[in-house]
Amino acid sequence: MSGQKLVGSERQEALSQIPQWKEAEGRDAIKRTFQFNDFKEAWAWMNKVADVADKDDHHPEWFNVYNKVDVLLATHTCNGVSDKDIKLAKTMDSFFQN
Ligand SMILES: C[C@H](O)[C@H](O)[C@H]1CNC2=NC(N)=NC(=O)C2=N1
Numbered sequence: 001m002s003g004q005k006l007v008g009s010e011r012q013e014a015l016s017q018i019p020q021w022k023e024a025e026g027r028d029a030i031k032r033t034f035q036f037n038d039f040k041e042a043w044a045w046m047n048k049v050a051d052v053a054d055k056d057d058h059h060p061e062w063f064n065v066y067n068k069v070d071v072l073l074a075t076h077t078c079n080g081v082s083d084k085d086i087k088l089a090k091t092m093d094s095f096f097q098n
Pocket residue numbers: 057058059060073074075076077078
């Protein structure tokens with residue numbers, strides 16, 4: 001994981017791999033909202049993600065209300081979207097499907 005800001009065709013290719021994620025407004029970041037059956041499911045998912053985020057030292061910016069989690073991913077060190085954000089987005093998506 002380089003952590004370098006993704007730009008141009010490399011960025012478009014990476015974003016095409018995570019079609020549920022959209023570019024954030026007013027900031028170089030990606031966003032997605034996850035909706036669960038209830039709070040406990042949302043919390044369990046967040047807990048699974050937290051383990052990976054801490055292991056990879058790459059953390060989401062997220063806001064949880066009841067069964068919804070709004071997520072924003074960006075790499076602070078490059079002030080933009082990097083491969084680390086794409087990887088974490090894929091992990092979040094995989095935990096959400098399973
Ligand atoms: C000191 C610590 O390793 C750094 O601040 C890590 C922590 N988690 C991080 N998370 C994200 N999203 N971007 C970072 O640049 C980052 N840097």
